[in-house]
Amino acid sequence: MKKPLDSEVFSSMLDASISYWRQQGKKGVWIKLPLELSNLVEAATKAGFRYHHAEPDYLMLVRWIPNNTPDVLPANASHRVSIGAFVMNSKREVLVVQEKYGRFSGIGLWKLPTGAVDEGEDICTAATREVKEETGIDTDFVEVLAFRQGHKSFFQKSDLFFICMLQPRSFDIQKQASEIEAAQWMPIDEYAAQPLVGGNELVNLITKVCLARFGGTYNGFSPQLTTSASGKQTFLYFNGHFP
Template identity: 60%
Template sequence: MSLSIDSSSQVLENGYEHVELLSGNNDEHEGVMVNMEKPMDSKVFLTALRASISLWRKQGKRGVWIKLPIGLANLIESAVKEGFHYHHAEPDYLMLVHWISESTTSTIPANATHRVGIGAIVMNDKRELLVVQEKSGKLKGMGIWKIPTGVVDAGEDIFKAAVREVKEETNIDTEFVEILGFRQTHKSFFEKSDLLFLCMMRPLSFDVQKQELEIEAAKWMPFEEYTAQQIVEKPGFYKCITDICLAKVDGDYIGFSPRLVKSSFTDQLSYFYLNEQDSNSS
């Protein structure tokens, strides 16, 4: 539970008499979260920040987070001069953080390290694979046919992202079946690591219409024709896709499907991916 810190508190020592402190909330890790909302002169902010840090140190606080909306960018320099550094940024705000404890080592968590993506295997009853050619990126102009891929949006479940991406790129409606596997790579988008989940999908419609913005071409391709591509025949990621696809279609490979679960500590719901068949038989 967050506890509000009174912004009208007075610090009467170290030259901060009658200074109005910054308003913040205690977090769960003995830190303080300050959400700046109202415009403030940078000099006034600097004085208030110094006084607030002095008080928070006496209270045993460890880290201080300052969330600055883009409209208060004038306060960034003052915060940085007091020891704050950038933690992460979103389109409408910048998050700054500073470890103020002088007796303990910083435990401030790093910003998110991974981006999550999906690859969608969609095969019809004619043993044709839904494939696309991209208009941009590394594969632009190479004539390579690949499965639809995309990035999971913030707050979006993996299986919903797979349905959305296939629809956006090809106009094909699909039903999520299961996750067949995933790949982890590093130093990808802005030096972040990358997780790509390979999803098996069941087509619900069949009339392909490519997305004009990102997709050069899209179609149903006989699976044997897809696997005959030089890049697919070579050992690597594309070969892994075909191998696991065959294991699913022609074998008894079982992937992971989502089960809705509730947190043990809150009422928050989430999805736990597991092998339903083997878990139910055990």
């Protein structure tokens, strides 16, 4: 759908098309309506189409045609991906920030740099980018140490949160003025002693995993650039130990 169209004309065309698709044995139909054709949404929903997902410039609608078989059209993306960056220097100081906004703002909590992975962005790239954006520190990605899957978080979607270890290449902090209230290198013991770190089971466990990796008693998953069956380059994360 690209050219302007009257909604009544579209409705008539849609009815005829559905009849034709049913005769052909078609099951699932997708309609991609760009923003400028939003006048056709009502006609599509009256024809039995439902919302599937929306992007800034279009709305995707779908309809399952057969009445005697289950609707097996794949659902919209169910997860978002985010990272937490564990960066520690040779003095056993961890890179931490205080956020200006959100549920952790204004409570004095020093936390690891975190952020969402952009569409089409690799986890390892996102981790180094977020640290650079929030603190000005250049880093090398080392490993994925652990991950947590949460549910019913952002817009009722699930969330995959990857804890990543990075090696600092610079040490002079330049905090992000728009989102970060403060940033510093903090002794790891002082960081872990915070009530919302040591007193929270999940965050406390994450801290223990990070320290175990720094102490050499734990191994995470390092990225290896490889090629998928479709010919696209992708990262496989593994700990390098084979039986």
